[in-house]
Each structure stands twice: as C-alpha cells, then as structure tokens.
Amino acid sequence: MARAATMSLPMSLILLAAMFSTLPAAHADAGFISYICNKTKNATMCVAVLRDDPESAKASTVRDLANIALQITINTTDHNADVIDDLAKKSQGTSQGHALTVCHKAYFGASIDLNIFGRYCFDGGDYAETSKILSSAKGASDKCENAFKGIGKMPPVTAMDIMMTERCSVAADLVDLLVDK
Template identity: 45%
Template sequence: MHCTVTLMPHAAFAVMAMATSAATTMLLVLVLSTSSTATLPVAMADAGFIATTCNKTHNDKCVAVLTANPDSADASTVSDLAGVALDRAVAAASDAGAVINDRSSRYGGTAEGDALRVCSGAYFDAANDLDIDAHDSLGSGDYATASRLVSGAGGAADRCEGAFAAAKVSSVMADVDQKMKERCSVARDLINLLIPPK
C-alpha cells in the first residue's frame, strides 16, 4: 500500500507532464498555422491587385514585368505600380548601357560597332529621360508628360535596331532592345491609367 501511494504522485506527474507537453505542442501548431494563414490573403491580394490592374492596360507583359520586381508586393495603388514599372524601365536602360559597352569592345572598327555607337547615344538619352524627367513628372502628378517621356524613351530600342538595319548587319542588341520596349510599354500603359478621362 505504501508503494502504491508513493508511485501515484509520480504517475500523476508523468500524466500532467504529457498533458502539458501536448497542450504546448497544440498551442504551437495553432499559432504557426494562424500566422501562415494570416500572411496568405495578403500575398493573394497583392497578386490579385496586380492582375486586375494589368488587365486594364491590355498589355500582356504587364504582370510578368511587375512580378519580377519584389517591390510590386508592397504596391497598394496604381501609382505605386506605375512607379515600380518605371523603375524597371530605368533599369533596362541602364543595363543596355552596360551591354553596349561590353559588346562595343568586341565589335570595334566594324559596322556593328558603328551601330552600337548610335545605340549608346539613344540609351543614354533614354536613361536620363526616364530616371530624371519621367520620375519627376510621375511624382508631381503630371501623368501625360510622364507617359510621353516613357514612350519616347522606349523609342531608343527602335533607334538602336534602325542603326543595325541601316548598316545592313544583324542586330547584336535585339534581346536588349526587346526588353526595353516591353518595360517602357508597361510603364507607359500603367501611367496612362492615371490620366483622368477628358
């Protein structure tokens, strides 16, 4: 009887410890699953907002251009998305400049090298128009000017391709020029959504 009495507290303690451990585990699972589902609707809402906004532009590159930039997830207005798209266009112009420098060293003294010099000037102007003037216009609410500047900057790709066509050689910038055109068209189309109807 004495043994039974001394064993009972140990058994009771073991049962209580198991119950406490199970309760802690259940609480931890509950907290983790709640925090996971709490973040899920936000991510879904961001994707939904981007898709809905892009549908209004009728630009089939819009979603891909925006979702390639993590900053899009923080956007809550069309103006925010237009700013992200403009940043992507600025990056495309800057990347083009780096590519032109690299490829110029390989094509020095050739017709391709001459065309690359035309591309260099076109992209230099485009980068300035986008990074300075278009940003300023978008920030001040002058959406018509911002749209015009972005459209003009996108024309750098056409001027670059035109230089290769005039030299009667294959373009060594086709991939870069295509990316520039896509990014500028997305930025322009999003900015156009901000222009009040007349």
C-alpha cells in the same frame, strides 16, 4: 517540462496562423495586378513584367504599380546601356561597333531622361509628362534596330530592344491610368 510543451502549442498555433494568413493576401495581390493590368493595352505583358518584380506583390494602388513599372523600366534601360557600351568598346573600328555606339547613345539618353525627368515628373504627379518621357525612351530600341538595318546586319541586342519596348509600354500604360482625363 510540461510548461515548455504548453508554451510550444500556443507558439505553434501562432506560427501556423501567421503562415496561412499570408496565403490569401498573396492571392489577392496577384488578383489586384491582373485587375489593373486588364485595364492596359496588353494585360498579359503587364502581368508578366510586374510579376518579375517581388515589390509588385506589395502594391495596393495603381500608382504603386506604375511606380514599380517605371523603376523596372529605368533598371532595364540602365542595364541595357551598360551592356551595349561594353559590346561597343569590344567592336570599335567596325561597322557593328559604330551601330552599337548609336545604340549606346540612344539608351544612355533614355536612361538620363527616365532617371532624371521621368522620376521627377512621376514623383511630382505629372503623369502626362511621365508618359511622354516613357514613350520617347521606348524609341531607343527603334534607334538601335535601325542602326543595324543601316549596315545590313542582325543586331546582337534585339532581345534587349524587345525588353525595352515591352517595359516602356507597360509603364506608360500604367502611368496613363493615372492621367486625369
């Protein structure tokens, strides 16, 4: 019985040390994200976007954060395209359905560009081209908003369009930090 109590004290100390040793690291990661985001055009938005993804806490380089931001953008684009496609199918034959089809085509095109060309260029180190692809993909939200302006209706997907613009902007800003100038 005495041996079990002796073993539990060292084990408890190891567990406590392990728990407390991670606290400064988590704080340092938040500091790293803030430090890098302060180099972008909109530091507050950059921090907000990256903090939504738990992988950001593991990042240790600008490239890591840019990669995470690119993936967040890809995921957002794919999600938005799926949701808009469902809405368009439910509104077929109406002016809203037509506008949603325009939105879906824009998001679907952006999804292909980001998933194939954006990922390929980023992974290959062509950051200037990746930034161009992100900037182009950001246009999907504008196309969608304009489709609804054309029919004089408020878009039901404005929140998704705003999110798309923000995600693309953050990813492009971080990728731009990698471009040799």
